[in-house]
Amino acid sequence: PSPPLRRLPLRHNFRASxxxxxxxxxxxxxxxxxxxxVAPSSLGRNATPTLWTCNADGPRAQLHVYATxxxxxxxxxxxxxxxxRGDESSGLRGAWDGAGGDGPSGAGGGAG
Known part of the structure; x- marks a missing residue:
């Protein structure tokens, strides 16, 4: 017989801010x-994990809604x-700060 299934919640995020x-x-x-x-209708006790990271907060998340x-x-x-462009008025400046080379300069898009 197969071994019993076990739930292993993944709460620690190593990449996200x-x-x-x-x-x-x-x-x-x-x-x-x-x-x-209504979803979820019933998750049971302690079903919703609290995710965490050791990374900095980073820029605030933004929600954009589009019609199409x-x-x-x-x-x-x-x-x-x-x-x-590094456009400060976009509200996105710094989105790649501390990204370990994954930003514009790491992607060949800037002077580095």
């Missing part, structure tokens, strides 16, 4: 209305362009 872990924890713990249903997939694609492209 503190703000991202906080938002993810809030979303996982929320009850969302989906038409006539085409508008979303254009919005994402504009945000990427603003990051690559």
């Amino acid at each position: 503190g703000h991202i872990c906080a938002v993810a924890s809030a979303v996982l713990g929320a009850r969302l209305a989906l038409g006539d249903e 997939a085409a508008e979303e694609a254009a919005g994402v492209a504009a945000q990427i362009a603003a990051l690559l």
Whole structure:
């Protein structure tokens, strides 16, 4: 016979920033209305993990809502362009700070 299954919650995130872990924890713990249903309907006791990281908080998470997939694609492209320009008015400056070379200079997009 197969060994019994065991749940192993993964709460420690090694890559995400503190703000991202906080938002993810809030979303996982929320009850969302989906038409006539509410999800999750029943997770049981202690089912919602609190995610954490040793990483810095980083920039605050932002929510952007678009009416269509085409508008979303254009919005994402504009945000990427603003990051690559270092546009402080975009609210995105510093999104790659401390990313260990994964930012514009690490990707060949800036002077490094």
